[in-house]
Amino acid sequence: MGKSIIEKIWERHIVAAEENKPDLLYIDLQFIHEVTSPQAFEGLRLKGRKVRRPDRTFATMDHNVPTINRYFIQDEIAQKQLSALEQNCKEFGIRLADLDSPEQGIVHVIGPELGLTQPGMTIVCGDSHTSTHGAFGSIAFGIGTSEVEHVLATQTLWQTKPKTLKLEVNGKLGKGVNAKDVILYIISKFGVDFGTGYIIEYCGEVFENMSMEERMTVCNMSIEGGARAGLVAPDETTFSYIKGRKYAPKGEEFERAVEDWKSLASDEDAVYDREIVLDGSAIPPMVSWGTNPGMASGVDAMIPRESDGTFDPVELKNALQYMGLKEGQAITDIEVQHVFIGSCTNSRIEDLRQAASMLEGQKVHQGVRAMVVPGSQNVKKQAEEEGLDQIFKAAGFEWRDSGCSMCLGMNPDGVPAGEHCASTSNRNFEGRQGAGARTHLVSPAMAVAAAITGKFVDIRTWEAPTVGAH
């Protein structure tokens, strides 16, 4: 019987396998950020432990950092957390992309960008969207602070082997439909917990045709479907993305690595615990209307009614009340006051290029506040070299420094209570973007269209106002 890529990577990393115990798994790479690590380092200090492999650990600052005047941190506790990370990295010898570093950015954006994220690896971070790194054909998952400490001390984790789920999407995506729509569609169809206990392998024509950036968008939101990890088998797209990046293997070492990475793909006769097959051409541009990512519909649909029976009546009622929406209301009737392009789901250079390409000569709708927060300082620099910042600014977008920003609003960025935000981030939980804020998860293209029109439009048929018209 053949093996799936999930089993192959898992087996390669087993340090000890004993009866009645989870496997002791070797971790190739751990990312660290300021919010979930201070207590882990404190734990090490209390017990006099060291970091076993500082060379397999990489830290950045992202959640708390301001996106304007980044050195002027008014929030004292946030400043304390950033200083703690700096101090801990110095004390334990860990590389840190701090506020001064051109490499600083959202942890899940910089890992791939710097070539740290590579196929076949086991990767962890004290952050649930670590699943993003699965786009490279690695097993990457979020962990809690105790596990962060465990990996720092031992470079291993006790893990029970998850079940495997093969999620195949075939066919071609429609015009204006992209990776974000695909993953929102999947979660809305199968629910926010369909992936619990599984690692997902995304395969089929749709994922094969995606760029690395799009694959990252999909894998990023695996956790929104309950799966700790999701991955795509590495292929030429993966290898050419990695080649030449700062920490990627070079020359002959790279060639050897590629040979090895090629062997990771699932065998033809691999068996999975569950398989799902979908038709990509049936996927519409998606908009979330509720308070979890499963509460999303095609832009041409109506908000579900209690009588449809697709949602728990109490959950539906609470969600619509929070969102200030009504059952049966058309999605295209929802007006937005904020647009946020950013977060580890959609803030990479390709996302910004796509967004900017729709903005040439356009203006942000009156009464809409729109903001672009690049995923990393590298993305920011690249975008500025391409003149994208000028396009955004000319259209009326704010252009910021990199960080998590309005994705969760731990820094000063946020959405006021009762106002609606078209957001390219990954979570629309109550209060996520600010107390009472109403988040709608969308793709960058849908977010730009919402910025121009002030509401959601079906970008398959929508035509941007003619340049220069009033």
Add this chain to the structure above:
Amino acid sequence: MEPIKVFTGKTAVMDRKNVDTDQIIPKQFLKRIERSGFGQFLFFNWRFDEEGNDRPDFELNQEQNKGASILIAGENFGCGSSREHAPWALLDYGFNIVIAPSFADIFRNNCMKNGIVPIVLTEEQVAELMKKGVESGYELTIDLPNQKVYDQSGFEAEFEFHPYWKEMLVNGWDEISITEQYEEQIKSYEQQKMPISSI
């Protein structure tokens, strides 16, 4: 970590599905660098109004749920982020046990690392406990070694629990010291099997 063997306590019922970690402990409280003191912020946005007063309709503010140490909740409890601040807040508030039809994976792990026992019962069993739990002073007993939940009025259910995590919780062990006993294996793995590439 305090060992947990047989535990009896008052219950609180939270009949909601997909309770996410952003609700359990909102982001504005993640900036602390300690593990303690999070209980006061548990379910902050649901628990308090804008003026900081208790919202009377929120479950944990209701009289019959005061002083509870066992939380009975709906499916997919703890979904969302990996913040361990969620179990820290639950524990600090006074919950040692959470019972639900299902849990999000990372949250479940985080609970076990902190001495909270996440127990999965069937939907029917949870529904029955929710019904019983609204009575004031309703108590449950959790026998972790024997993997049983029971009350004084005839409810009894068995639950599954991985033997490894059970051993950890029952003994209150520090997991890192256990793993340190595998130093030889880890070393030999690093010498023989590390991936070719350096980073």
